[in-house]
Amino acid sequence: MEKAAGSDADEFLLGGLETLDPPRTSSPWMRPVEAAAALLLVVIIALLFIGVVSRYLFSLPIIWIDEVASLSFLWLAMLGAALAIDRSEHLRLTLFVNFLPERSRQRVDTLALLLVTLFLGAMLRPAVEYAMEEVFITSAALNIPMSWRASALPVGIALMLALSLFHALRDTSLVTVAACIAVIAVATAMLWLLMPGFRAIGNWNIPIFLVALVALFLVLGVPIAFCFGLGTLAFLTFSTSVPIFVMIGRIDEGMSSIVLLSVPIFVLLGCILDATGMGKAIVEFLASLLGHVRAGMSYVLLGSLFLVSGISGSKVSDMATVAPALFPEMKRRGHKPPEMIALLATGAAMAETVPPSIVLIVLGSAAGVSIAGLFTSGFAIAMVLLLVLAVLARWKARHEASEGVRRAPFETIKKTLLIAAPALVLPFIIRAAVGEGIATATEVSTIAVLYALVIGMVLYGGIGAGRLYAMLVETAALSGAILMILGAASAMAWALTQTGFAAQLVAGVQGLPGGWMTFMGVTILIFLVLGCVLEGLPAIVLMAPIMFPVARSLGIHDVHYAMVVVTAMNIGLMTPPIGIGFYIACKIGNVPPDQAMRAIWPYIGALLVGLVLIAAVPIFSTAFL
Structure with a gap:
């Protein structure tokens, strides 16, 4: 549901493939x-x-x-x-x-x-x-x-x-x-x-x-x-x-939550990432480092999505930055376009919990969960999903054509690292600043935008005044659309809670056999479906006030439950035939959806395996808190 490359969200025209057209202009x-x-x-x-x-x-x-x-x-x-x-x-x-x-x-x-x-x-x-x-x-x-x-x-x-x-x-x-x-x-x-x-x-x-x-x-x-x-x-x-x-x-x-101030600023950060080429620099460094090994380009794609997501907070920006840089070489090595689209879409879903994730910020605001805790856990959860996707990619690449592929010279690796270093450190600055309590998510978003602007001007060619103004307007429009959803969903969630529905749900769930594990299974089904239909932000604001009190009553840790919710929702977003993220990935890679649909199911299965592990083993979510 996200807008053009460099914009966020979700998160964001649903269902239409015009989402990557040039930005519209106002009257x-x-x-x-x-x-x-x-x-x-x-x-x-x-x-x-x-x-x-x-x-x-x-x-x-x-x-x-x-x-x-x-x-x-x-x-x-x-x-x-x-x-x-x-x-x-x-x-x-x-x-x-x-x-x-x-x-x-x-x-x-x-x-x-x-x-x-x-x-x-x-x-x-x-x-x-x-x-x-x-x-x-x-x-x-x-x-x-x-x-x-x-x-x-x-x-x-x-x-x-x-x-x-x-x-x-x-x-x-x-x-x-x-x-x-x-x-x-x-x-x-x-x-x-x-x-x-x-x-x-x-x-x-x-x-x-x-x-x-x-x-x-x-x-x-x-x-x-x-x-x-x-x-x-x-x-x-x-x-x-x-x-x-x-x-x-x-x-x-x-x-109006003060935490939500970071939403438009991180949206703007995604625009800056796209305009300055900082994401492309990260992709080129990882390609020089890993491109020579079997399944290396798949690893590069997944690693790039992981790191680029930590800067932009935007799935569309991530995919639009990574795909053009990697797909030509992947095709040369024998990767089939539908398989590449499948890996791109599921890799973007994997990277959604990497800070700065606007979904995590909104979830923290709606459910009263520590954003520092969500950011800290988000890295670990993304690593679990990255691992299951990497294992599948390695198995898929067992027949990959790697003749003539050579390890990049050390000088090339060093050069690409020097170019990418300012961009590489940004996601870790964001995570460390929020996770260690040095700055709030709102404060660190401001620091990140100014850092990206300065580094972009000094090292990556800068952004013209006209382009910057257009980015500000686009950010305002997209942020207004996101915040209207949050406001309306908040009113709807309030109406639901005032009926006593939430209390009845708590009583009903507590009586289910299987305890918290059964509730986790129900949660996964609900958010897989909501992820297909609504995408992240509206589903979170609508359901968090209802579902999180139930989870707490069953003794489930807030951060653990949040990771299950976000992961399930993002798998739904990339699941055909409804998930809009899948169609956006097809548009970026110029692959017919019916071809990619057949290829994506093993990757969706790998993510579901990761999701079951995350749900069943709380330590993945809470180990570093």
């Missing part, structure tokens, strides 16, 4: 919003860096920096979400819509846009009321009304509302728009008439509204954030007496 009237979003991102990075320097070098903490950064962050998220609407970059499942004829697909796309408009229209008044109530709350350090910050919500929602309505009217005929509005009106009226019945059946409304209705919106191609939002809105409106106003507070809370 001319959105240029001021672009500039404001880019400026806010620069301000956040500058403030956080000043705070780190002041605290660690001069022992003078600047107490107002967190408040200004938090205020700027919410504005960045909302303006970025509006840019994502304008640039059609909100994350959505297009797998089923793409099967429709062109004319029907246009009608469904219009219906999806109008459903987005419906949600935004319903949220606008509560957002205004929420901002007005924040006038009476004063910030601790700056002593200003919190409405300065909360006003981002109605402004962003109003901007998205206008843009979604404009695009719906622009892209199709008025007759189609009127027909779609009529469908929505009829469906809403039917739900309204059935409201007494819904309120009488209690928690059976959960599968109706929060499962079936959300799934319907996903199939229609409604962006994921708005699928969650619409499902929660319908659930609260038609089956409870809870006011819609509470959704705005939950959305704000889901988007």
Whole structure:
């Protein structure tokens, strides 16, 4: 579900193979919003860096920096979400819509846009009321009304509302728009008439509204954030007496954790990695070191994904950096393109737990798990998966054509090492700084971005001003799309927990035979499926508040459980026929998905073996904590 190379996420248009097209541009009237979003991102990075320097070098903490950064962050998220609407970059499942004829697909796309408009229209008044109530709350350090910050919500929602309505009217005929509005009106009226019945059946409304209705919106191609939002809105409106106003507070809370400040900064870091060629330098060094041994290029591919992921935090950036540098030589040695795609896709899944992983950062925020612990464990877990993939790659390479392959001269190895060294140390700096408690994930993300910019300018050719501005805007749009998902999923998770569903789940699971091992098996199945359909971030924010309390009640260590969840989810992401990561890998390698689909199953099997080991042996996850 990730965007173009160098962007993150997941994590991120689902199902479409246009994900690697050149980045879209905004409408001319959105240029001021672009500039404001880019400026806010620069301000956040500058403030956080000043705070780190002041605290660690001069022992003078600047107490107002967190408040200004938090205020700027919410504005960045909302303006970025509006840019994502304008640039059609909100994350959505297009797998089923793409099967429709062109004319029907246009009608469904219009219906999806109008459903987005419906949600935004319903949220606008509560957002205004929420901002007005924040006038009476004063910030601790700056002593200003919190409405300065909360006003981002109605402004962003109003901007998205206008843009979604404009695009719906622009892209199709008025007759189609009127027909779609009529469908929505009829469906809403039917739900309204059935409201007494819904309120009488209690928690059976959960599968109706929060499962079936959300799934319907996903199939229609409604962006994921708005699928969650619409499902929660319908659930609260038609089956409870809870006011819609509470959704705005939950959305704000889901988007505003100070830990999430690192998300746009690590997204930007992935862009810088791609633009400066730091990832390519790592690939060339590993190729000179290991390229001569049997299965050497497979080892290089896996090792490159491991190390490059530690810089970018982005699966798409990782694959787009590694594949072009290695695939020509792998083909020359007899590797079949479908096998290369299979190794690329599963290698990217393996590397997801290598810091800085945005999925781990979001998981730590959503589940209240130590990010330092997740980063420390993530390296070990990735090594387990790397080992099982390397063993399979070695067996697959038993007939590899290695005639004429020579060990690289020592001078070549030394030269590539010198070029790659500044890039090689970055993932270890990130891991050490967070793992040893020297800096938070947010602080280290800022340090990493500035380090990459400086090293890129000095050693790797630098980045032009125009390219840097485009990267800032792209980062803002992608971050806004990600954070909208987190906010909407947070509201949906809150609605689930308020029904008492989580407590019932705990009681039910505790009564299952097999104890924690049975629960681990259920967890693996759930997140394999969610990984196929939703990708990482929405699945985590939605399920973490429900699943982690159950795991704790069974005595499962938080970090151990987190590693199982993330690994299962990423295997699902790369599993055909639904996993979007698999199709992105096919696009990067220019291999038809039906050919690669036959080749990927042994590699998926190897990852599942690794996953079972990780789930069954907690020491893999907790040994270094």
